[in-house]
Amino acid sequence: MSTYVLVHGAWHGSWCWKRVRKALQAQGHDVFTPTLTGIGERSHLLTPQVNLETHILDVVNLIRWEELSNIVLCGHSYGGAVISGVADHVPDRIGALVYLDAFVLEDGQSLHDLLPPEQRNAQLEGVKLHGEGWKVPPIPAAMFNVNAKDAAWMDRQCTMQPLATFQQPLRLTGKIDAVKNVTFILATGYKDSPFPPSCERAKAKGWKTLSIPCGHDVMLDKPEELTSALLTIR
Numbered sequence: 001m002s003t004y005v006l007v008h009g010a011w012h013g014s015w016c017w018k019r020v021r022k023a024l025q026a027q028g029h030d031v032f033t034p035t036l037t038g039i040g041e042r043s044h045l046l047t048p049q050v051n052l053e054t055h056i057l058d059v060v061n062l063i064r065w066e067e068l069s070n071i072v073l074c075g076h077s078y079g080g081a082v083i084s085g086v087a088d089h090v091p092d093r094i095g096a097l098v099y100l101d102a103f104v105l106e107d108g109q110s111l112h113d114l115l116p117p118e119q120r121n122a123q124l125e126g127v128k129l130h131g132e133g134w135k136v137p138p139i140p141a142a143m144f145n146v147n148a149k150d151a152a153w154m155d156r157q158c159t160m161q162p163l164a165t166f167q168q169p170l171r172l173t174g175k176i177d178a179v180k181n182v183t184f185i186l187a188t189g190y191k192d193s194p195f196p197p198s199c200e201r202a203k204a205k206g207w208k209t210l211s212i213p214c215g216h217d218v219m220l221d222k223p224e225e226l227t228s229a230l231l232t233i234r
Contacts, residue, residue: 009077011138011158013040019223048134051164056085074098088176096181104198107172135160145190145215
């Protein structure tokens, strides 16, 4: 039996992992899918002060208080920044890292440092027009090429993301390097993806890389394939 901690990306929540969570649990594994502060069912906690470090500590504290060890820690999209910070805080608790179509940040980088300028500027314009200067509106499912069956559901479920989570630099001490089992999974089925450079960074680091032909929300588009991939990572 393995223990999985699955971290959602921006604007999402625990809800996006339902299918994968149930599939892993059906095979006897422990699965935790925390919702990060200020998002999803925790959107009532959204404030301008919620930043990347807040979300890192959400997951670190889950691991500590649930007394988890040898976990498979998976982060989707923005969640890649979160799991890097978590792994640097508690490397001794982590057996493997999985970056699921996710940003791979180095020390001192923020998510907006890796986002293509046109995408970053579009987000900042959305913050100005619809986010009171500090909230980033969700990206529509159509832009992520989410399957037609789930697109409207995803658009209903997504909530605002605090801008500080995209702009606060990630601070790494190097402890993350103690985690040797690392995999990057690239979704190859949507246009203008910002993640191929992170995949190339993963290859340069010597990590294992996989690809799944679907839109960005792999857990919605290809839950069976994703479950199978996660089961090979122990």
